[in-house]
Amino acid sequence: MKRIFAGVLIAASVSAVPLTVAGPVSAAARPSSYQLHGGPGGSKFEGIGADTRRGVFYVSEVTGGEIHKGTTQDPNALEWLPGDGTHGRFTARGITVDEAGRVYIAGGPNGIGQPGRPDLWVYSPTGDLLAALRAPGDNVFLNDVAIGPDGAAYFTNSNAPQVFRVALGDNGWQTQMWADATGTIATQPGFNLGGIVTSPDASSLVIGQGTTGQLWRFDLADASVTPVSTGGTDLTGADGLVRQGSVLTVVRNFQRMLATLRLAPDGSAASLVEQRATDPTRVLTTAKVLRGRMLLVDSKFEETVATPPYEVVTDPISEFAP
Template sequence: MKPAAFLTHATAIAAAAMATVTVAPATASHRDARPATYLLTGDAGGSKFEGIGADQRRGVFYVSEVTGGEIHRGVSGTAQTEEWLAGDGEDGRFTARGITVDKLGRVYVAGGPNGLGTGRPDLWVYSPDGTLLAALRVPGSDVFLNDVAIGPDGAAYFTNSNDPQVFRVAAGSAGWQAGLWSDASGTIERGAGFNLGGIVLTADHSAFVVAQGNAGRLWRFPTDGGAVTEVTTGDADLVNADGLVRRGSELTVVRNFSRKVATLRLTADGRVARELRQVASDPTRVLTTVKVLRGQFLYVDSKFDETVASAPYEIVTDPVAR
């Protein structure tokens, strides 16, 4: 594994952020002309995908490849994406899951089971130009980092699919560090399959809303470290809840193998979510997550339903279209 390189001054970080791809602000005609699907480059032996992160400022998105850990990058309005970071052991990365981007354009990548029993990193942080800033392990021996969101403090918060835990990652005077931020074992029962997954910040920044896919429940983790509580969702069926995205007061929940996409009205503090609608997604795809980039929804077609995945590999903008 290559040693992590650190930017020691805020000005250097800002300069690196500005050095990446620059895309003009989207106009109405630009939005109308954007493709309905974005094409991902896959491996000859088949590729599967899971996470997506969006950089609103630069009009760029990043997609993680489960098979090998490659990170792909696309530009809003351009149908063909590129392989941005190699996998198959690059920076100790053999698989990758959730991705997010902070306001400086730094890219945070969750490693899923990458570190389980291997001593390899659980997560990575990259500058906008692809420089490795950190490759970290988190405390614990049974960690499957699934998804990640940026908090109001600028730190990154990663969910654990094996235990009801959230980890915090940030750069400080001693460099990049990862630590256990919240352990809700006394409140959230660990079940078989995937536990905590998708994570989003509430509109008032008072909490994170986190999906527990195996139980079909949403949980509220206060950003001030207060007690974790269940989000009231009424009769909404959220089993297999995976990726989450919040746009204003609307929360979109991608229900992977259920092949459904739910939309709920979420209160600003994240305590109550009322179902607005559920739609059946394309039955030929298993969508895992979604991000909104300059007004366009981008859903990841994982290929998880294929034993050996085959092209085309796509990010779709309409989950229902066939």
């Protein structure tokens, strides 16, 4: 059931853009939210990946590391991969899917202080483990992941200004330090690098820094790093990033806002279109677009012990007036 709340709108001087894209499936035939089935001790969900070819989505859970799977037509998403130590996974954060349907999972702090635990996993579309890997270094909090134009997966580190590259090579699956922006990006207490997307022209990665609200451009040709010019737009709490063409949506978690920006082709600049208040009873973390609608994860991060319902929502925006 939809819940509508009073909200605000902060608009820039360009036309507003929708938070969805055209899709082949009628919205009337699909649920307005998707139910996730948590554990008896309370569950908190964070990441979401979308397989656009197969019409399915995957949601990661923080407290145990299980992965849930759903379709656009079924209101109930079911556990797909167990957590609680399965393949060394006790927590899971960002998640994405490549063109082959392989699922990449970021482990957050799963490996910190635990040499035997992986930092990330790769699974086949049928749930077979393809790789469980460590990332170089001992301060690795893998937050989010995106597929680059080269087909490799790029993972952000929230504890240091680093990006790791994961790909299948001649010697199997390998992870490497791809970019280290120490000296360019100053880390702050809290969660730093998080959401990640490719630029419209596929020349760079655009990454959000939640602690400062700064967007950063990582050039895919030489791994150089420069700030994205946003005209001073407030993006603190930037968590998930979603790009649809030149439109960039920034999910601002505890600020309970969605910011929409127009992104330059190379990712070097972004101009504000609007900021919308989201449902004040939810802390949304990230989102993906699937079959014409944006799916956002209600994390339950504001609750000490999370309680049902656990949901992926499609109508997060509060009622607003210009």
